Amino acid sequence: MSVLKDTATVNEDDANLLVLIIDTNPLIWTRSAKSTGLSLKEALRHLLVFINAHLALKHDNEVAVIASHVDVSKFLFPIPTPPRLSEDTDQVVDSNLYQRFKVVNDQVIGNMKDLFEDITTLNSYPDKASSMIAGALSMALCYINRIMRADEIGHIKPRILIISISPDSPYQYISIMNCIFSAQKLGIPIDVCKVHGEDTVFLKQAAHITGGRYLKLQIPQGFLQFLMITFLPDRFTRNYQCLPGEEKVDFSASCFCHKKMIDIGYVCSVCLSIFCHPLEQCSTCRTNLILASVNECGLKLVNGIKKLDKAKGRESGGST
Amino acid sequence: MSKQHKQAEEYIDIDDEIQTTAQQTGYAWEEEYKRSWDVLQEDEDGSLKRTVENLQHRMKRKKLFRDTSTIRRGIIRHIFLIIDLSEAMMEKDLRPSRLELTLSYAEQFILEYFDQNPISQLGIIVTRGGIAEKLTDLTGNPMDNIRVLKNKKNTDTDGEPSLQNSLEMARSTLIHVPAHGSREILIIMGSLTTCDPGDIYDTIDSLVKENIRVSVVGLAAEVQICKHMCKKTKGIYGVVLNEVHFKDLLFEIIPPPPVSVAQSKAELVIMGFPSSVTDSMPSLCACHSKPTTNGYICARCNSKICDLPTDCPVCELTLVSSPHLARSYHHLFPIDNFVEVPWNSAFTTHCFSCQMPFPNATTSLLGTRVVTETSGRYKCNKCNQHFCIDCDVFVHEVIHNCPGCLATTLSIK
Numbered sequence: 001m002s003v004l005k006d007t008a009t010v011n012e013d014d015a016n017l018l019v020l021i022i023d024t025n026p027l028i029w030t031r032s033a034k035s036t037g038l039s040l041k042e043a044l045r046h047l048l049v050f051i052n053a054h055l056a057l058k059h060d061n062e063v064a065v066i067a068s069h070v071d072v073s074k075f076l077f078p079i080p081t082p083p084r085l086s087e088d089t090d091q092v093v094d095s096n097l098y099q100r101f102k103v104v105n106d107q108v109i110g111n112m113k114d115l116f117e118d119i120t121t122l123n124s125y126p127d128k129a130s131s132m133i134a135g136a137l138s139m140a141l142c143y144i145n146r147i148m149r150a151d152e153i154g155h156i157k158p159r160i161l162i163i164s165i166s167p168d169s170p171y172q173y174i175s176i177m178n179c180i181f182s183a184q185k186l187g188i189p190i191d192v193c194k195v196h197g198e199d200t201v202f203l204k205q206a207a208h209i210t211g212g213r214y215l216k217l218q219i220p221q222g223f224l225q226f227l228m229i230t231f232l233p234d235r236f237t238r239n240y241q242c243l244p245g246e247e248k249v250d251f252s253a254s255c256f257c258h259k260k261m262i263d264i265g266y267v268c269s270v271c272l273s274i275f276c277h278p279l280e281q282c283s284t285c286r287t288n289l290i291l292a293s294v295n296e297c298g299l300k301l302v303n304g305i306k307k308l309d310k311a312k313g314r315e316s317g318g319s320t
Numbered sequence: 321m322s323k324q325h326k327q328a329e330e331y332i333d334i335d336d337e338i339q340t341t342a343q344q345t346g347y348a349w350e351e352e353y354k355r356s357w358d359v360l361q362e363d364e365d366g367s368l369k370r371t372v373e374n375l376q377h378r379m380k381r382k383k384l385f386r387d388t389s390t391i392r393r394g395i396i397r398h399i400f401l402i403i404d405l406s407e408a409m410m411e412k413d414l415r416p417s418r419l420e421l422t423l424s425y426a427e428q429f430i431l432e433y434f435d436q437n438p439i440s441q442l443g444i445i446v447t448r449g450g451i452a453e454k455l456t457d458l459t460g461n462p463m464d465n466i467r468v469l470k471n472k473k474n475t476d477t478d479g480e481p482s483l484q485n486s487l488e489m490a491r492s493t494l495i496h497v498p499a500h501g502s503r504e505i506l507i508i509m510g511s512l513t514t515c516d517p518g519d520i521y522d523t524i525d526s527l528v529k530e531n532i533r534v535s536v537v538g539l540a541a542e543v544q545i546c547k548h549m550c551k552k553t554k555g556i557y558g559v560v561l562n563e564v565h566f567k568d569l570l571f572e573i574i575p576p577p578p579v580s581v582a583q584s585k586a587e588l589v590i591m592g593f594p595s596s597v598t599d600s601m602p603s604l605c606a607c608h609s610k611p612t613t614n615g616y617i618c619a620r621c622n623s624k625i626c627d628l629p630t631d632c633p634v635c636e637l638t639l640v641s642s643p644h645l646a647r648s649y650h651h652l653f654p655i656d657n658f659v660e661v662p663w664n665s666a667f668t669t670h671c672f673s674c675q676m677p678f679p680n681a682t683t684s685l686l687g688t689r690v691v692t693e694t695s696g697r698y699k700c701n702k703c704n705q706h707f708c709i710d711c712d713v714f715v716h717e718v719i720h721n722c723p724g725c726l727a728t729t730l731s732i733k
């Protein structure tokens with residue numbers, strides 16, 4: 001906590017650290033390939049071009065890549081022990097390729113291969129349709145913390161980009177929210193690119209709370225184009241960009257008992273669980289509850305207003 | 321005149337009090353004299369680097385041993401911050417001055433408090449010239465509090481503080497707080513004396529009776545009455561040693577305090593989760609009566625308000641959004657402390673979460689075993705992954721997630 005640096009102000013010559021989290025859930029990528037033609041392999045090609053573009057923007061830009069797989073999240077780049085120096089891949093120096101690009105590309109592809117070859121426990125995770133996004137986010141934050149500690153002058157400006165395909169997993173709600181709040185505190189924007197499927201409410205909140213960008217990919221063939229235009233600009237450049245109309249973020253709550261959307265709820269004062277009806281005992285923490293004394297005059301006033309509203313036929317409408 | 325005289329008699333003479341309590345507790349200046357340089361020892365290469373590293377590790381770890389048991393905590397808090405604005409605050413023993421440092425820390429405290437306790441409330445009382453003055457009532461909005469502190473007129477210093485007057489003022493508001501919320505008072509006290517109209521012990525007794533917890537941060541020296549009061553009301557009492565220590569003491573108040581099951585009543589609180597609106601035409605908000613286009617609509621009475629969380633100004637419904645509740649969850653579900661890994665099981669090469677290489681147990685140039693006491697690895701007992709010291713601190717203080725538990729499934733290994 002002592003080394004909270006000023007991450008809010010950005011200068012033009014600041015270096016940028018991009019932590020890319022790729023959701024590699026194989027089931028959903030297969031589904032995506034079938035329905036839209038964008039497979040993981042194809043997407044990875046686009047992403048590598050995007051990473052190279054990021055590195056090419058400034059000589060001291062940095063990148064880290066984390067895979068959020070079904071049962072594990074793992075660093076793809078950088079890894080502390082770069083292995084496989086003398087393996088099948090050609091060690092010939094490609095004179096047409098900037099060496100740094102090659103190192104990144106080879107490591108990301110190589111480690112991704114390892115990840116997919118090592119499918120041991122596909123059925124252990126309670127919610128197979130999702131991926132370990134909370135773990136990947138926590139690792140990303142730890143990595144950023146390490147880099148920012150080492151960087152004494154506050155020259156490096158970090159940001160996170162999540163390539164998401166899996167739906168939200170309710171098991172991860174608390175841990176994802178914890179990550180979001182720490183990112184917000186440290187001034188790290190979380191960008192989210194939703195490649196396939198429905199909008200994710202959790203990640204949409206992540207982008208909104210941390211001041212990142214959220215994009216739902218409409219045209220999968222143009223993946224690279226969207227990446228380049230929406231997510232490549234660094235934090236300094238973003239000050240001068242105008243995004244098309246901001247989307248509404250859904251912050252409404254759902255009750256713990258029926259997962260029903262509610263606008264007025266009963267909250268347990270001990271564990272903050274939300275219920276849609278008053279109960280005697282909290283079903284989460286098992287404490288006996290009494291209904292808090294309702295502010296009488298407030299309630300009367302409201303009932304009065306409601307009656308008035310009804311009488312007037314509610315022409316005022318209220319909300320949009 | 322006679323009243324003035326009476327007040328003068330009520331001044332607390334610290335010298336007297338110290339003599340009666342010193343034997344039992346012991347003060348810092350009475351402790352055995354420690355020579356800090358005796359702790360340092362050179363390693364076989366004649367360098368101090370290792371020892372210094374070890375000391376740093378220990379310092380970092382010391383902060384970490386926190387209570388991780390899932391006790392009930394008062395998540396919904398009500399706290400009054402009482403700031404002493406007596407002439408003693410103009411002393412320059414803390415840089416730039418006691419007052420300026422207090423104001424800047426108070427601002428940080430308020431922001432951090434609302435960050436960690438999003439559905440809680442805070443009010444500010446200042447005391448100077450023998451009277452207490454309420455700057456803000458209990459409010460859920462950090463900006464309201466910070467704005468009054470920024471106003472120079474509110475922070476002029478004058479005369480003596482009055483502990484009793486300010487406590488009574490805070491108490492009169494706190495007794496109306498609903499039973500599920502905590503009642504707390506935090507005092508930043510620069511003066512060694514107080515100017516009270518009556519018997520302060522009566523006030524302390526009533527504070528105890530009303531379940532109000534009083535914590536004091538003293539800027540000068542230990543004052544017996546403060547110590548007594550904090551002990552009685554189960555608060556924390558600390559006297560600052562230097563600028564950094566001041567902040568540490570203040571920020572100790574920020575995590576929600578544990579509450580005994582008997583003391584607090586568990587209640588079901590009605591809360592509204594308002595929807596946000598963006599109108600094309602500005603309309604008046606209910607909180608400031610200013611025309612705005614963006615806002616939230618109270619779920620019960622349809623009034624428009626600017627910001628969350630707040631109490632609806634019309635129907636007094638507590639209005640929050642679901643992320644506000646989520647912000648408090650980490651207090652309720654803390655993660656366990658990591659344990660130090662001994663050298664004989666330190667086989668990992670790098671930190672699980674930040675990929676930082678660990679020091680390895682190889683022998684040094686002279687062929688002797690490396691003397692570092694710690695292996696630099698800390699293990700989560702749930703997922704058995706190893707972390708570096710920086711991640712250990714970061715995980716427990718900032719993220720509140722174990723990356724190992726979240727990034728691996730238990731069946732792996």
Ligand SMILES: [Zn+2]
Pocket residue numbers: 255256257258259260275276277
């Ligand atoms: Zn329900």
Ligand SMILES: [Zn+2]
Pocket residue numbers: 268269270271272273282283284285286287
């Ligand atoms: Zn509960």
Ligand SMILES: [Zn+2]
Pocket residue numbers: 605606607608609610625626627
């Ligand atoms: Zn307003």
Ligand SMILES: [Zn+2]
Pocket residue numbers: 618619620621622623632633634635636637
């Ligand atoms: Zn209302």
Ligand SMILES: [Zn+2]
Pocket residue numbers: 142146671672673674675676707708709710711712
């Ligand atoms: Zn680490």
Ligand SMILES: [Zn+2]
Pocket residue numbers: 700701702703704705722723724725726
């Ligand atoms: Zn763990």
